[in-house]
Amino acid sequence: xxxxxxxxxxxxxxxxxxxxxxxxxxxxxxxxxxxxxxxxxxxxxxxxxxxxxxxxxxxxxxxxxxxxxxxxxxxxxxxxxxxxxxxxxxxxxxxxxxxxxxxxxxxxxxxxxxxxxxxxxxxxxxxxxxxxxxxxxxxxxxxxxxxxxxxxxxxxxxxxxxxxxxxxxxxxxxxxxxxxxxxxxxxxxxxxxxxxxxxxxxxxxxxxxxxxxxxxxxxxxxxxxxxxxxxxxxxxxxxxxxxxxxxxxxxxxxxxxxxxxxxxxxxxxxxxxxxxxxxxxxxxxxxxxxxxxxxxxxxxxxxxxxxxxxxxxxxxxxxxxxxxxxxxxxxxxxxxxxxxxxxxxxxxxxxxxxxxxxxxxxxxxxxxxxxxxxxxxxxxxxxxxxxxxxxxxxxxxxxxxxxxxxxxxxxxxxxxxxxxxxxxxxxxxxxxxxxxxxxxxxxxxxxxxxxxxxxxxxxxxxxxxxxxxxxxxxxxxxxxxxxxxxxxxxxxxxxxxxxxxxxxxxxxxxxxxxxxxxxxxx
Amino acid sequence: xxxxxxxxxxxxxxxxxxxxxxxxxxxxxxxxxxxxxxxxxxxxxxxxxxxxxxxxxxxxxxxxxxxxxxxxxxxxxxxxxxxxxxxxxxxxxxxxxxxxxxxxxxxxxxxxxxxxxxxxxxxxxxxxxxxxxxxxxxxxxxxxxxxxxxxxxxxxxxxxxxxxxxxxxxxxxxxxxxxxxx
Numbered sequence: 001x002x003x004x005x006x007x008x009x010x011x012x013x014x015x016x017x018x019x020x021x022x023x024x025x026x027x028x029x030x031x032x033x034x035x036x037x038x039x040x041x042x043x044x045x046x047x048x049x050x051x052x053x054x055x056x057x058x059x060x061x062x063x064x065x066x067x068x069x070x071x072x073x074x075x076x077x078x079x080x081x082x083x084x085x086x087x088x089x090x091x092x093x094x095x096x097x098x099x100x101x102x103x104x105x106x107x108x109x110x111x112x113x114x115x116x117x118x119x120x121x122x123x124x125x126x127x128x129x130x131x132x133x134x135x136x137x138x139x140x141x142x143x144x145x146x147x148x149x150x151x152x153x154x155x156x157x158x159x160x161x162x163x164x165x166x167x168x169x170x171x172x173x174x175x176x177x178x179x180x181x182x183x184x185x186x187x188x189x190x191x192x193x194x195x196x197x198x199x200x201x202x203x204x205x206x207x208x209x210x211x212x213x214x215x216x217x218x219x220x221x222x223x224x225x226x227x228x229x230x231x232x233x234x235x236x237x238x239x240x241x242x243x244x245x246x247x248x249x250x251x252x253x254x255x256x257x258x259x260x261x262x263x264x265x266x267x268x269x270x271x272x273x274x275x276x277x278x279x280x281x282x283x284x285x286x287x288x289x290x291x292x293x294x295x296x297x298x299x300x301x302x303x304x305x306x307x308x309x310x311x312x313x314x315x316x317x318x319x320x321x322x323x324x325x326x327x328x329x330x331x332x333x334x335x336x337x338x339x340x341x342x343x344x345x346x347x348x349x350x351x352x353x354x355x356x357x358x359x360x361x362x363x364x365x366x367x368x369x370x371x372x373x374x375x376x377x378x379x380x381x382x383x384x385x386x387x388x389x390x391x392x393x394x395x396x397x398x399x400x401x402x403x404x405x406x407x408x409x410x411x412x413x414x415x416x417x418x419x420x421x422x423x424x425x426x427x428x429x430x431x432x433x434x435x436x437x438x439x440x441x442x443x444x445x446x447x448x449x450x451x452x453x454x455x456x457x458x459x460x461x462x463x464x465x466x467x468x469x470x471x472x473x474x475x476x477x478x479x480x481x482x483x484x485x486x487x488x489x490x491x492x493x494x495x496x497x498x499x500x501x502x503x504x505x506x507x508x509x510x511x512x513x514x515x516x517x518x519x520x521x522x
Numbered sequence: 523x524x525x526x527x528x529x530x531x532x533x534x535x536x537x538x539x540x541x542x543x544x545x546x547x548x549x550x551x552x553x554x555x556x557x558x559x560x561x562x563x564x565x566x567x568x569x570x571x572x573x574x575x576x577x578x579x580x581x582x583x584x585x586x587x588x589x590x591x592x593x594x595x596x597x598x599x600x601x602x603x604x605x606x607x608x609x610x611x612x613x614x615x616x617x618x619x620x621x622x623x624x625x626x627x628x629x630x631x632x633x634x635x636x637x638x639x640x641x642x643x644x645x646x647x648x649x650x651x652x653x654x655x656x657x658x659x660x661x662x663x664x665x666x667x668x669x670x671x672x673x674x675x676x677x678x679x680x681x682x683x684x685x686x687x688x689x690x691x692x693x694x695x696x697x698x699x700x701x702x703x704x
Contacts, residue, residue, distance in 0.1 A: 050683070051682070051683035051684055051685050051686075052682070052683060053670075054666065054670050155695075155696060156696060157690075157695045157696050158694075158695065158696060158697065158698040161696065161698050161701055162698070162701065165701045165702055169702070193689075193691075194685075194688060194689030194690075194691045195689045195690040195691040195695040196684050196685050196689035196690065197684055197689070197690065198683075198684065198685070204685040205685070205689070314523075314700045315523055315525060315679065315698075316698060317523070317526070317679065317681075317694065317698075319680065319681070320681075320684075320690040320693070320694060320695040321689075321690050321691075321695030321696065352680060352682075353669055353674075353675055353678050353680040354666070354669050354670045356669075357665050357666075357668075357669035358665055358666070358669075363661075365584045365585060365652075365661055366584070366586070366645060367586055369585070370585050370586050370587050373587070373669075373678065374587065374589070374678070376678045376679055376680060377526060377678065377679025377680070378679075439701060439702060
């Protein structure tokens with residue numbers, strides 16, 4: 001395994017090892033580029049994951065201090081936990097459910113398609129679906145996405161069967177067990193899904209794609225990739241010419257280290273990535289590194305989300321088997337006649353009893369609450385995930401008071417739902433309940449959004465430098481050798497889960513970076 | 523469908539703490555007396571036994587599950603005594619919270635909270651204080667300390683960790699048999 005010197009200024013330093021960073025690191029390593037990945041969290045291999053929600057949360061979740069504000073309910077119920085994401089090697093690909101969907105064509109062109117929506121800071125992506133298609137194909141092959149590349153779909157579990165029966169009764173057409181980056185048959189040295197459940201707690205069998213046991217070891221095997229766990233980036237440095245020169249990070253002992261770099265790619269998730277850029281402000285970049293547009297940290301998106309749980313007369317045991325292998329896609333199209341722009345997906349979801357108690361209706365108590373929990377074994381559940389509107393005022397800023405253990409200001413997350421988000425959620429709750437009512441639900445529960453798992457948009461792509469932070473390759477408009485490689489590049493959020501697009505963009509970015517390095521452009 | 527055995531397998535060890543441990547569990551389970559039930563609260567050091575017993579009532583009233591015996595709620599609230607022993611602020615949070623609740627109960631019903639006979643009346647008293655720190659802390663703690671007990675899970679038909687059993691691939695992940703034909 002490679003070990004690079006702190007003073008080796010020929011390496012690409014990537015901050016973060018998740019879907020964006022882990023993929024970029026391996027892709028570059030495969031092309032012969034030397035890479036150091038700085039990962040804030042520890043390296044926990046998949047056999048050490050635990051099938052226990054709270055214990056796993058302690059093991060994997062990012063629980064360092066963050067603050068919240070805004071009218072979203074998460075700020076009230078989970079004021080210190082705006083996002084449920086991971087601090088460990090593999091990042092949130094350890095925790096993700098595996099849903100791997102391509103954007104629709106119009107979802108790259110939201111400004112042109114939706115027009116002027118008051119309060120929304122809409123912008124077309126500087127890339128199109130046609131440009132992305134070959135990269136999506138590479139990502140699907142890499143991740144082993146079901147229903148692509150001749151890979152069969154996963155078998156439907158009990159929770160899916162309820163969803164499917166209700167959807168068909170309602171007349172929905174596109175209903176299946178999803179496009180999942182979970183092996184339905186052995187592939188790429190990993191076995192097939194054992195229907196363990198606990199997809200969110202890290203896949204113990206390794207059937208679900210995660211950079212932890214795919215991209216990262218493959219990259220390491222080339223001798224070109226070094227992953228440094230327990231390494232929290234605190235500042236990106238630059239020279240007098242305005243090019244970045246390295247990353248200062250706190251190692252496992254808390255000591256500050258400086259890794260020199262030829263290129264820096266930031267992939268720390270849409271909360272930490274803008275935080276790092278803002279914390280890297282200097283005389284030359286007084287508003288934060290790469291922030292001449294003022295857009296760093298803005299346009300924070302977290303998807304319109306919500307869940308519907310329904311209780312039936314007889315048992316469902318929704319927790320058995322793959323958490324999210326089930327989807328209804330009929331509401332994903334843009335159909336403004338429904339009273340909102342954009343669309344949403346309906347995907348099976350289950351959480352165990354401990355998290356159901358915590359998330360069903362945070363703060364609730366008494367008999368109406370316990371009656372819902374008494375129905376747990378007879379419950380089916382779905383997650384509603386749809387496009388939310390980018391708003392300039394939804395943003396990550398540096399908290400003026402709270403600092404982390406390294407003395408760095410923590411991220412403060414402000415979010416208000418846009419009226420379009422609220423209209424979409426109301427529609428989705430109604431349709432979700434109708435699916436279950438169609439097969440005899442005795443009661444349905446609309447469940448508020450959980451702490452954000454899809455964090456997007458805070459370093460967005462734009463054609464013009466004044467509209468965003470990075471260009472179509474995730475390269476900073478201001479700093480040529482600075483890249484953004486995670487979901488914070490997203491110009492808009494689309495209806496579907498973001499990971500496939502993050503991976504496709506990372507593969508494409510690796511191609512661009514390696515080419516530019518070869519041509520000595522950076 | 524493979525159903526989950528939801529019968530209680532609780533050892534009632536919390537009742538037995540301080541009692542004769544040689545007594546066969548089966549024998550005790552059918553002959554739990556009031557004095558043994560009370561014994562758990564007498565173990566408390568920082569908080570008074572009366573406070574602990576009222577806290578038990580409060581816990582039941584916050585998250586009433588008629589299928590669960592007191593033992594699960596006792597397990598959930600007992601750690602407050604240890605926390606109170608370590609931190610005077612916690613001690614006064616709980617003691618003062620219970621004192622106020624008892625006072626409100628006496629004003630309204632002439633008896634302490636735990637003696638108010640009907641749940642509906644006690645819930646009204648809890649409603650009055652649901653915004654205060656005492657209630658919020660106790661409720662917030664319970665949501666984990668009650669529902670995260672592995673012994674509680676089967677009572678709700680939840681099977682917990684599955685990887686060591688090979689997942690559900692051969693254990694009923696798709697055994698639902700009552701749906702209309704799709």
